[in-house]
Amino acid sequence: MSNPRFGMVIDTRKCVGCMDCVVACQTENDVPQGFCRDWIATEVRGTFPALTMEIRSERCNHCDNPPCVSCCPTGASHVEEFGRVVHVTANRCIGCKACLAACPYGARYVHPEGYVDKCTFCMHRVKEGKDPACVSVCPTHCMVFGDLDDPKSRVSELLRTRKWHVNLPEAGTRPRVYYLT
């Protein structure tokens, strides 16, 4: 079986921005108080009453071209073999924060203990056959997680059949979180 390349597909039409994904991640991953690994962004366009709104659950995009990995002087920020996810090895991180500056999405933060932290795609859950916490909790079922390199996976199917966009393609990072519109 080939190595998966994990990504997420999120249906913005269904997302209601309830922040369940935010707090589920916080409890699952013991995220320090006052910090979040994922968040809700909304964009409203138009003038009353002709309005449209897009709601997105955002997090680290585990990019295919991750600038946060290339800038890291110790290799703490690296691409994992399994799943091609971007992880930070805490006891190799010196806290130089170059990766925070390198990320166009602001996805990282400095953990109070000093190392840099962010979304891990809940690999500890994925390895047990579960979805990441945010995907598992979402009451609108708007989030799908899976192998982008498997044409039969749900994520691949959705990307074939629905219109989608990614965040800040201008940054050239090749993000792996896709938003269906």
Next chain:
Amino acid sequence: MEQLSRRRFLKITAGAFGAAAAATQVEPMLRAADAPKGTVVEIPTYCEMCFWRCGGIASVRDGKLWKFEGNPRDPQSRGRLCPRGTGAVGSHFDRDRLQKPLIRTGERGKEAWKAVTWDEAFTFIAERMSRIKAEHGPESIVMFNHGVGVRFLQHVLKSWGCTGFAGPSFAQCRGPRDVGFTLTYGMGLGSPEPTDIENTGCLTLIGSHLGENMHNSQVQEFAAAVERRIPIIVVDPRFSVAASKATHWLPIKPGTDLALILAWMHVIVAEGLYDRAFVEKHGHGFEKFALELKSSTPEWAAAETGIDAALIRTTAREMARHRPASLVHPGRRVNWNGDDAQRSRAIALLNALLGNWARKGGLFYSQGMKVAGFPLPKYPQSAKPAADNPNGERYPFADETVTTGLRETTLTGKPYPIKGWWVYSSNIVQALPNPAETLKAIQALDLLVVVDTLPSEIAGYADVVLPEAMFLERYDELLTGWGRQGWLSLRQPVVPPPGDQKPGWWMAKELAAKLGVPECMPFKDIEEYLAFRVEKSGLSWQELKKVGVIMGPKQPTTIEEGLEIEFPTPSGKVEFWSDQLAAKGFDPVPKYKAPPQAPDGFYRLVSGRAPVHTFSRTQTNPLLHDLMPENELWVNAATAAKLGVRGGQYVKLRNEDGVVSNRIRVKATQRIRPDTLYMVYGFGHENPMMKTAYRRGASAAQLNTRYVTDPLMGGTSIHGNFVTIVKEA
């Protein structure tokens, strides 16, 4: 009080059952604490972060509460909790929690307390209660409550002779809706309302902001409906999340919804789009009803509501096109203007025209599950009239106790004095309209006991405060759920309370002893009670503790499934024309009255829900506080520019009675009508003991000084206040 409806909930009867006691089981939470390091123990229980009571599974890791997730067996959560449930662990760790029983030492509201033992607290309470009973009778002590934990306290008080028990959920929330439906169909909707969003072909939401209003299963079905791309019609002065997903958004002028509903019905009747078969078979007084609608044209409604007449026609035709699988959501917190029972009746009638009663995709019949009761002594009978609504004279069509009726009686002493209040898990200073009246009524009391988990505003005025364990720390009464299929759900403790907090059932047992009615709680502890009920019903107590949820038998909930329906109204049919309303001098068919206009420089203030908070009781939960530490004032961008206020700026609000709110941050947005202001309800806490939430955001409740009482059933309005913006932080 005449019996108007057949309530669709299971009454726990005191029957003559055998008294087999179940063996006491080992506390799951002790097992969790003893497990080897890194071990995770999962314990199912049902949530109490709101009243949906979703089934969940709590995880304890190394003896410490870790997370709370949905129970896949549970029909409400379907394995996924809402953000409040997911954040429930925060309530266990909440640093602002009440820790010990308190007795006040200074003036009411001055927050001078002494911590006491439970025994001292109950002695104090029993002594005061006995004095009141001796002088005025036990009916002179009433209770305000919200939540399942009150079950045994209520039972003890009833056994002792109390008769007045009211939840704000009637007069300050869904009461007008249920009365409106009862007047039409002969029965109310109950909770959760049986909306078949999952199968509907067209969904209409009037004020309901699903997605921000987090009725878990309804939000799940709503999202699925969005995915199915069915037409969705949203009526809301605000571009809510639901409105952003709607096919048609009608940005209605607040207070004019009844005009829109009448116009919709006008179109559906005039163009013959209604379910003729249903009307012919089940309708009473349809011709007279149709006649009443003649003047409610879309053009007339357009002038009142600000909605285009063409759009009114389009949406009326759209919803009719998909009948009977076309659902007009009856709403939940519908107490907006003071005429809300009639407006809800109009919604009931609209649904009737669509013929969706007991139909797939419409309003189904909730089914429950029979669970045996525990043999308990009968309650004493009282000769006195109901304190809130003596002989049904105040509110002829109220079929539950009216909180504000109890308050009024406390203030006036008529028909008899009320000298004691028990308040359970209900911050009535925020929940009841015009807080000044509540505070005045409190001054008339000889005893105010508040049972709460947090130092809420009402707790601040108590004589005795009893700290309750939060739901993850306690057993509670069994939940028998009503829905497409009934189910049984268990609440059991996951972790011990961090301080001297106790569960409601324990308090009840202690109280019963002190009040001299220990025989009303004839079981050693609640496990004996619960295990008895479960085993007596032919189910396994061990199994229930392990899985948390046991489904009941599948019964028909719609006509499609073979359900036979009847309408327990006076005519035995769906009352398009209500003789009983006419008999009491009310409009037999709802009539629209234009709302008052805002004075110059004033705006209508409306309020709603956020998905991460519940009323005024989650703002100190550290997880939920972090998600939303304060509410914002939604101001139309053009209005804001005109007033010279910017987004992010703090302002205060002043209403027509001169009440000034706490400062609130402005959200200048296109997403709201220029004449309307909006904020999430439940913020602006004034009890300094709620350190995390103290004076964060503003309180819509505080500004609700001008309210109208629904003459049919006592519901009190919440959206009737005009406010002006005061520019200074």
Next chain:
Amino acid sequence: MFEFTTTRHNPGVDPLLHVWGWEIPLYLFVGGVVAGMMVIAGVAMLRTAKGEDTRGFFSIQTPLLAFMLLNLGMLALLLDLAHPLYVWAVYLTFQVASPMSWGSWVLLIVYGILLVSALVRLHEAWPWLGRTFPVVERWSHAITSSPGRMSLLGWLNVLFGVGVGIYTGILLNTMVARPLWNTSVLPVLFLVSGLSAGAAAMHVATRFFGRRPAPQGMIGGFLSAFVQPLGPEPPARSTVDSLIRLDIVLLAIELVLIALLVLGLLTSTASHAEAAKLVLGGPYTTAFWGVIVVAGILVPIALQGLELSHRIPHTVLPALLVLAGGYVLRWVMVNAGQASEVVQAAVRQ
């Protein structure tokens, strides 16, 4: 109308990135000054190798000061780290794509070069050193007596000096996420700015000289090595003038580079143009034009030009202004750069 909201409020990240405060600008500035000093010292060493300039001002005092400043810079770097106890992790690996990894290893080399450079003629200015550790004197002599070795040391200083100067800019300019930095002008600008700051720093140092014979003790001798390397006479007028002429040229080049920087941003992507607004009307405008350009470049050019033509007396003021401007340049770039973001280029409907 466009409204954007986010629920994220992570410390240091929201509403704008701010994880680097004064430590990194100080490190970059010191790096630039050290770079400039290394080039100056290197050139002096090359001259020494050829037999010129045995006075030692540039070949003794300069590397000594540079070595001290390098330590200061590294301290600032260490203070910036959030996980400092793990700083050794940079030396477990070499990450070829990471400028900071390059910098960590180069720093090691530069440290060695400057240590040697500082020591090689120190005993001449600080006799106590030679008396106490004769090996130092012997070893120094082995280098200074060999034109080949001295030349090598000189070239190492020049090349690594230029490298350090450019590196401080590369550290920032590889980050696409920070459009204000994302320009190829930045490394050259930082190099030139560093060279001019190095010259200015040495100019300031020339103001400190003593007329009495140097103390012979340990501490007194060490301190005096900083200000009177070889005797009580001040550096020659021509030395100082050469510094001033060098500085004017470097400042002029710097001005051109700043113009290219701003123009380059304005003519690049939407994100770059947006970033330029931070210094064109945004919160960093006054610091950028008032302090960096006017006070830090234009005024020193004018003053120094007038000094050279003897129209105004010689003061240390222009040098101080150049140094201030140099630090503020790094401070503005580091802080404004964090505030710059990639923006949505195409507005979705």
